[in-house]
Amino acid sequence: MNILLTGGLGFIGSHTAVVLAQQGHQVVILDNLCNSQMEVLANLESITGKKLRFYEADIREGLALRKILSDNQIEAVMHFAGLKSVAESAQDPLKYYDNNVCGTINLIEAMQAEKINKFIFSSSATVYGVPQYLPYDEDHPLEPINTYGKTKLQVEEILQDLVKSDPSWSVVALRYFNPVGAHESGLIGESPKGVPNNLMPYICQVASGKLPHLNIFGDDYETKDGTGERDYIHVMDLAEGHVAALNFVNQHPGFHAINLGTGVSYSVYDLIGAFEQAANSMIVRKVQPRRSGDLAIYYAKADKAKNLLGWQAKRDLQVMCKSGWNFHKQKS
Ligand SMILES: NC(=O)c1ccc[n+]([C@@H]2O[C@H](COP(=O)([O-])OP(=O)(O)OC[C@H]3O[C@@H](n4cnc5c(N)ncnc54)[C@H](O)[C@@H]3O)[C@@H](O)[C@H]2O)c1
Structure with missing residues (x-):
């Protein structure tokens, strides 16, 4: 199929581009480079051995979008383009909306204008908010506690209304948990601009001496070791989940929200321990007070993805840490 990936040079989009191209799909990438670099395109081409079509464009440019969709006879869109910092979304909500x-x-x-109605949206576990029970299943109440999460929920609601108004649309909102790791080649991975917001790239920068220490925000939560617990998922598992979702949208009109997680939670100390083993180095850490807005623990119920998409995560915490570190070493 001809598939447009918005935000396709970013962390999750680039890994999905690899899997799609390797399965014979025609991948077209659109990105405004606000959080990615052009060199990712060359690296994607060297991993896949294929030339990929790229447009430096913004999803807010309507005419450019229509031309890209029609020139490439796009049949489905995977929409990764988005801003993702919870902290920045609190400081600058209008930018996020x-x-x-x-x-x-x-x-x-x-x-709609180009009569394309297959859509896969990058949603997030942040749509759930404070857990009323765990694991979060897709029927858990949706009460995001930050602006970033609200933007994801608003889009889901808009998509639901769209499908109600025109049932020919086929939409999957994939609610990602905590993606980490990198492609085994070490050529692509998570490479945020500025100081990383996410734990794994931050740990990598501490391990390589770029940052002095890792801050651990709270070690007195009611979790197994007092630190926050999350459902870390390898980005290649996530990428494969998108291919499964593409097969699904081709046959199932309607709106479907589906968790992509492993169903297992790991603490900050678990992740540090696995990383230290993978990188054979000590991570200097400092315990700081809890950050407001952080949740103690959450993880996915992953059964719906297994039942509807026939997909389940395969890679463990060691593979996540090894591949993330391998990417970081090659890049720096
Ligand atoms: N990484 C996570 O922890 C996580 C978790 C849940 C959901 N998500 C969502 O998944 C999607 C992809 O996340 P990621 O981790 O790959 O982020 P990323 O920042 O690495 O990738 C997003 C890409 O979109 C591009 N982009 C942003 N705004 C754009 C615009 N207006 N027009 C064109 N391109 C634009 C950026 O340049 C970047 O390349 C995002 O929508 C994010 O909110 C991410």
């Missing part, structure tokens, strides 16, 4: 919500409306309007 504009990019994540208005940008998505603009994209689906362009799709």
Whole structure:
């Protein structure tokens, strides 16, 4: 199929591009490079051995979008483009609503005009908010506690209304848990601009001496060792989940929200321990007070993805840490 990946040079989009291209799909990438670099494209081409079509464009540019969709006879869109920092979304909410919500409306309007109605959306576990029970299943109440999560929920609601108004649309909102790791080649991985927000790239920068120590925000939570617990998932598992979702949207009109997680939670200390083993180095750490807005623990119920998509995560914490570190070493 001809598939447009918005945000396809970013962390999750680039890994998905590899799996799609290797399965014979025609991958077209659109990215405005606000959180990615052009060199990712060359690395994608060297991993896949294929030339990939790339457009430096913004999802808020309606006319450009329509032209890209029609010139490439796009049949389905995977929408990764978005801003993802919880902290920044609190400081600059309008930037987040504009990019994540208005940008998505603009994209689906362009799709509607070009009569394309298969859509896979990068949603997030942040849509659930404070756990009323765990694991979060897809029927858990949706009460995000930050602006970033609200933008994801708003888009899901817009997509649901769209499907109600026109049942020919086929939409999957994939609610990702905590993606980490990198492609085994070490050529692509998570490479945020500025100081990393996410734990794994931060640990990598401490291990390589770029950052002096890792801050652990709270070691007095009611978790197995007092630190926060998350459902870390290897980015290649996530990428394969998108291919499974693509097969699904081809046959199932409607709106479907599906968790992509492993169903297992690991603490910050678990992740550090696995990383120290993988990198054979000590991570200097400092325990700091809890951060407001952080949840103690959450993880996915992953059964719906298994039942509907026939997908389940395969890679363990060691593989996540080894591949993440391998990417970081090659890059620096
Ligand atoms: N990484 C995570 O922890 C995580 C968890 C849950 C959900 N998500 C969602 O998954 C998606 C992909 O995340 P990621 O980790 O790959 O992030 P990323 O920042 O690495 O990738 C996003 C890409 O989108 C591009 N982009 C952003 N706004 C754009 C715009 N207006 N027009 C065109 N391109 C634009 C960026 O340049 C970047 O290359 C995001 O929507 C994010 O909110 C990520």
